[in-house]
Amino acid sequence: xxxxxxxxxxxxxxxxxxxxxxxxxxxxxxxxxxxxxxxxxxxxxxxxxxxxxxxxxxxxxxxxxxxxxxxxxxxxxxxxxxxxxxxxxxxxxxxxxxxxxxxxxxxxxxxxxxxxxxxxxxxxxxxxxxxxxxxxxxxxxxxxxxxxxxxxxxxxxxxxxxxxxxxxxxxxxxxxxxxxxxxxxxxxxxxxxxxxxxxxxxxxxxxxxxxxxxxxxxxxxxxxxxxxxxxxxxxxxxxxxxxxxxxxxxxxxxxxxxxxxxxxxxxxxxxxxxxxxxxxxxxxxxxxxxxxxxxxxxxxxxxxxxxxxxxxxxxxxxxxxxxxxxxxxxxxxxxxxxxxxxxxxxxxxxxxxxxxxxxxxxxxxxxxxxxxxxxxxxxxxxxxxxxxxxxxxxxxxxxxxxxxxxxxxxxxxxxx
Ligand code: HAM
Numbered sequence: 001x002x003x004x005x006x007x008x009x010x011x012x013x014x015x016x017x018x019x020x021x022x023x024x025x026x027x028x029x030x031x032x033x034x035x036x037x038x039x040x041x042x043x044x045x046x047x048x049x050x051x052x053x054x055x056x057x058x059x060x061x062x063x064x065x066x067x068x069x070x071x072x073x074x075x076x077x078x079x080x081x082x083x084x085x086x087x088x089x090x091x092x093x094x095x096x097x098x099x100x101x102x103x104x105x106x107x108x109x110x111x112x113x114x115x116x117x118x119x120x121x122x123x124x125x126x127x128x129x130x131x132x133x134x135x136x137x138x139x140x141x142x143x144x145x146x147x148x149x150x151x152x153x154x155x156x157x158x159x160x161x162x163x164x165x166x167x168x169x170x171x172x173x174x175x176x177x178x179x180x181x182x183x184x185x186x187x188x189x190x191x192x193x194x195x196x197x198x199x200x201x202x203x204x205x206x207x208x209x210x211x212x213x214x215x216x217x218x219x220x221x222x223x224x225x226x227x228x229x230x231x232x233x234x235x236x237x238x239x240x241x242x243x244x245x246x247x248x249x250x251x252x253x254x255x256x257x258x259x260x261x262x263x264x265x266x267x268x269x270x271x272x273x274x275x276x277x278x279x280x281x282x283x284x285x286x287x288x289x290x291x292x293x294x295x296x297x298x299x300x301x302x303x304x305x306x307x308x309x310x311x312x313x314x315x316x317x318x319x320x321x322x323x324x325x326x327x328x329x330x331x332x333x334x335x336x337x338x339x340x341x342x343x344x345x346x347x348x349x350x351x352x353x354x355x356x357x358x359x360x361x362x363x364x365x366x367x368x369x370x371x372x373x374x375x376x377x378x379x380x381x382x383x384x385x386x387x388x389x390x391x392x393x394x395x396x397x398x399x400x401x402x403x404x405x406x407x408x409x410x411x412x413x414x415x416x
Contacts, residue, residue: 009115009123020312021126025108027154028128028306031147037104037130042086044110048076054085054290056261058202060210065113067123079112083129083305084262084287085294091133092296102134120278120310130284131303133291138235141266141286141302142242148270148282148304149248155315157272160281162248164268165256166236168228170289176227177203183221190217207257218255225254232265239266262287266302272314281310326414327374328355329365332382341407342378349411370395378414380405390414 006012013021032039048068055061067079080086087105090096096103108128115121130147132140145162152160168176180203188196192211199206207218228236243250250268258267267285275281284304291299326346330336339355346353354372356365362379369377379391389402392414403413 007123009117011122011124017309017312020315021308023155023315024128024151024306024308024311027151028106028130030154031150032106032130035104035143035147037106040087040090040105040107041109042080042083042090042107044080045077046080046086046089048078050085050089050294051078051081054088054260054262054294055082056202058198058205059259059261060205060208061113061259065115067112067114081113082111082260083107083109083127084131084260084290084303087129087131087303088290088294088296088301091131092291092294096133097291097297097299100134102132104132106130118278119276120281120307120313122309126308127305128308129303129305131301133299133301135302136288136300138239138266139242141239142246142248144284144302144304145243145250145268146246146248149246151306152270155311157311157314159274160270160272160314162250162268162270163253163256164240164243164250164266165225165253166228166232166265167257167263167267167285168224168232169264172224172227172229172232173204175229176222176224179222179227180204180206184217187217187220190214202261204257207255208259223254224257235265258283258285262290262293264288268304274314275310278310280307281314282306323350323352324375325373326351326353327365327369327372327377328353328380329362329369329377330355330359330380331362332385334382334385335380338380338385338405338407342380342410345407345409346411351411351415376414378410 051066052062061081066081068076071077087107091103106129109126110124111127112124114123117123130144132144149162181199184191184199184203184206190213191206192209192214195206195209195214206214256267256269263285265286265288268283269280270282271279272281273279282304284302286300286302288300291297291301328339328342330339336359343353343355354374356368359365366377374395377393377395379393384390385405388405390405390410391400391402393400406413
């Protein structure tokens with residue numbers, strides 16, 4: 001019988017990759033805590049309407065990529081394709097806005113998009129999602145990007161670029177729409193069918209079309225950046241000024257647009273050429289109308305999400321292990337009896353102790369200890385038990401010492 005495999009684009013994550021996930025999480029948590037963020041957990045399944053209204057009806061995510069189905073009650077539900085929409089819903093449902101002027105929140109977990117799988121692109125992928133509500137000043141955008149640079153520095157990342165742009169507000173977009181429609185109208189032949197269909201509804205979406213043919217047209221299209229209103233221009237300049245004062249290096253990319261409709265003003269992506277085609281491993285921006293559009297008061301917001309798989313591809317090697325690893329090798333019944341008390345005293349002291357079950361020959365246990373990368377092997381046979389000692393072999397230099405077999409203080413004795 002054939003064994004059952006995971007669905008296409010769905011993966012098991014283990015070994016070095018999951019250890020790198022843990023490193024990303026630890027570095028993020030460290031800085032999130034320093035800057036006053038609070039964690040929240042939100043559902044994976046939400047009403048489909050939530051994503052349609054927030055991400056936008058004409059986006060690729062909503063049009064083509066959502067895992068949507070009718071549940072047993074006959075309601076249309078969707079497994080979340082991203083975190084922001086759910087966090088905004090939770091923010092409103094929990095009346096955060098009524099309780100605090102500023103809310104700094106983060107959540108982590110799996111997201112789902114029915115995209116064509118390739119390197120760094122999966123149908124289930126993980127995000128560390130960070131959102132700030134209640135600050136319209138550009139300091140919030142700059143502080144977020146500064147925090148990102150601190151997290152990446154902790155992870156030892158050097159080869160990356162912070163690309164930044166402003167997509168303006170509704171007013172800037174209205175003016176720009178006409179200029180863009182004029183240009184695209186004259187280049188309709190060069191656009192894919194999807195883009196031609198979207199021209200009336202949302203011509204800005206042409207900018208994030210992944211079709212190569214549209215790419216050529218887009219490269220020559222006018223850019224929104226050149227149509228920013230004075231308020232948006234001032235906001236963006238102030239954001240860049242604060243970034244410079246934080247000591248963060250960035251690149252202005254006037255053609256940077258995002259695949260989600262809710263953004264206003266600042267948008268950014270962090271990219272690396274080491275990743276290949278899917279080179280953005282982190283992305284975000286400001287969304288000053290979203291909370292209101294989702295039925296809440298007029299509260300500004302901004303945030304970002306780390307793509308865990310893509311960032312973990314960039315963490316070169318794992319840093320050296322923390323505590324040394326001890327291995328307990330026993331030979332004989334009396335020695336075997338002591339495995340549990342010795343294991344209990346090591347774990348109580350916070351020291352990792354590995355052992356073989358069932359205990360085989362000493363030679364095979366030594367081989368196993370080696371394969372685990374043990375720093376020291378504690379050797380205990382019935383003969384040592386009767387002498388009241390245990391042997392401690394240093395696996396690096398091969399030296400060996402005897403220490404008294406006192407279970408309670410053994411971790412201290414072997415470390416001396
Ligand atoms: P996004 O650009 O759609 O933004 O996704 C953020 C990051 O998630 C991407 O830069 C990428 O690293 C990762 N990602 C996206 N799709 C996939 C995939 N199919 N496979 C692997 N990784 C993927 C958002 O999701 C926004 N909610 C970010 C945000 C938060 N904006 C404001 N707050």
